[in-house]
Amino acid sequence: MEWVRNFLRYRAANTFLVFIGLVMFFSLLTPNYLFVDRRNLAALGKLFPDLGVVALGVGVLMICGEFDLSVSSVLPFCSYVFVRLLYRGFAPFWAFWAALGVGALLGLLNGLITVKTKMPSFITTLGTMMFWRGVLYIWSKMMPAGIRNLVPSGSLFERTFAGTVGSFFPVQALWFALFAVILGILLHYHRFGNWIYATGDNRDAARAMGINTDLVKTACFMIVGVLCGFSACMQAVRIGSFAATQGIGFELRAIAACVVGGTSLRGGVGSMPGIVLGALTIPILDNGLILLRVPVFGISAFIGIATILFVVLNSYVERKTR
Amino acid sequence: MERQNGEPLVRMVNIHKWFGRVYALRGVDFEVYRGETVGLIGDNGAGKSTLIKILSGYHQADQGEIYFEGQKVRISSPRDARKLGIETVYQEQALAPNLSIARNIFMGREPVRRWGIIDRKVMNEESMKALANLGLRLRSPDLPVVTLSGGERQGVAIARALHFKAKLVILDEPTVALSVKEVEEVLEFVRQLQREGISVIFITHNLYHAYDIAERFVVMARGKKMADVKKKDTSPEELSQLVIKSAFAE
């Protein structure tokens, strides 16, 4: 039983247990086992990464002690950059990298403003969120801009971001997994990851030990920006256009996903497995409840209750295994 | 252990420091000899913390010079201080509570393999060795620091200083908020440092702790050095009087 005890010592172990419980619950109780129906899993895997990829970055940022509320504006902004470049005649490949670059720049800006002014990032990113939303509004006039003819269905680019592997496994889920692995290695195995944790857990101690906490935070903001850019392109290719409503609500939902996955709002606590589980939990709850034929009018109430139950159960299991 | 062989290890000359309009240090001279333990005492606001923060690179002096091992040096960051061999154990937790002991000891100095990946094996082994050197017995280097007692936590911080071959260890109020037993643990750690021949600056309010461990005492008040006495020339009561008098003087 040694491996069980070792497993339980992992911070996200309790989240994992409750998550497994949730998945089993839905798998067995939905009529005709709909939850594990190929179409349902494909739909889930195709859709949750839009928020999931962003949540990965937001989680890493929360571990280093900061918040980024501007994701809900940065994402549509990058999407618009992507789409406008396509209209200008640039190849999707270059437009994509430009969008990532813009995301990185906006993240850099968030980071610099936050560390230089020493104001809480909650406030600074609230400001940048409103600013970029305003800029986007003026620039795009909020009109949708279709790109189906520029990124045709079946083209290599489209298949890379919105296709399927083996005719049913959605490629978006693979991208999510890739980013989760890369960021997970960074967080848990790389020295920079230790700097991220130290900065979030005790910034003064980290500084005293020679860690450049400003650099760490700015780098984390840039990670979030780049992931926003990526998700923006992934989403734009799938829905076939820029939509001004892309990313609405992501700022709070990403934070919620991370908190559900065990990330502390105070920084210094969290893990990649936890963030991944958190990013999966709310979409699964949403999905499973509908499949259970719960009345879909006002389903948000049920999702809210279920989320709270999940978190309560999570801390209960954590205390029992401490 | 008195080892005053001529040249002091550290010499701070005529240090002035302003924080905005607050004149925190008004021309302080301060030295520590090799292998010596100095107790830096004085009431709140005397400038003790500020002085040693300049030595540890956290602040920079506005005026004055610092000599280390006879050479004039510029300490512009904590990294510079550590490169010289000056390690500090801060009052306000020097450790990140949710990180493991090993990750705390090697914070900022993680042993790495290729591409910056942490060498876990080396980190854990070295951590246990560092703790053992101090006589601190802990179950595993993966324990989060928050699970340790106050005394053990200070031990980890001191073990960190010891491990990185400090020549001078500065302890800023290390016995604050500790139980009697824990205080004795910490003092024992400091004795281990002394046995290694490391110079120690020990800042405290508690004159009895200071008297127990230090060989010389420097009394500060309102940014100035008020007295510099050797242990054999004084007693805790006399020190106490000195501190109180300085607080009212001028």
Place this chain on the structure above:
Amino acid sequence: MRRNLFMVLLVSVVLVGTLAFAQEKKPAEGMYFRLVTHGGDDPFWAVVQKGAMDAAKELGCKVDIDLCGGDLTLQLKRFEEAVAMKPNGIALVINDDTAWDEPVKRALEQGIPVIGMNNDDSEGAVGNPRLCYIGQSEKAAAYRLARRLFDEAKAKGIDLSKAHVAMAAEVPGANYAKIRASGILEAMKEYGITSYEIIDAGGLEMTTVEARETAYLLAHPETTFLIGLGGICTDRLTASLKAAGKQPGEIIAGGFDTTPDTLAGIKEGYVTATIDQQQYLQGYFAVYVLYLYNKYGFTPNIDTGGYLVDSPEKIALIEKFSPEHIR
């Protein structure tokens, strides 16, 4: 001689210039109108704005539009601010049956004409003192759409008494959703359909809407009709139907607004019909009606439509003008 010729030339130039300048003067020059709307970040309102701006350009007046994003308190504040500016007229989206009664009355008492646009008090002129209303009769449009869908089902031989109607709304409690749903329910009564459910699609974010619609389709195989009560829900119909493994026409789908994906869905046969609200006209006529009221005192009620888009020809028409943000 030379001097006289010069004088004649100078006078001619001045005369012609004045004439030209006089002809430049637009009918509504110097007027200021304000549109206080609950619209926000969606393409629907961008078209309304285009209509209003085109009218403003033609008339030579100044027009400001408030987009309050569904926030009623903010909209009330903006209305008061607009009134304080003493414009020549205000066009207001009346999205609440009681909150606007007082403010509109006070504005009218101050001599500022107020007309309703886009959304109206459910009791119309009886419920609110606005001078007239320009917009789609939401209920009528929804009714028309529902009948079109139900007729399609009848033609396919589907037994309507066992049919189930699912209506997806971005914000189920919002006025537009309620009124459109009521129009559909009325049509349902005529065709003998009783089973229905309103789906909370989870807001304006596209992925959530698609996820919920797909999950619903999988969970409720008895669904016969899937109707989007708003533009975004309608836009996501095709993707959701495909994700749920449905064949085109297996489920009769329809909705509102003419986004590219909705039109594509009609072409592919997944969606039967959608309503083009012709919202360009709402903005356009709002400005013109206010101008004409100022000039002659007219207060027409204009039904801007509910143009049913369900054939390739109609789609082509929409697509022709869509890039210009007119349809």
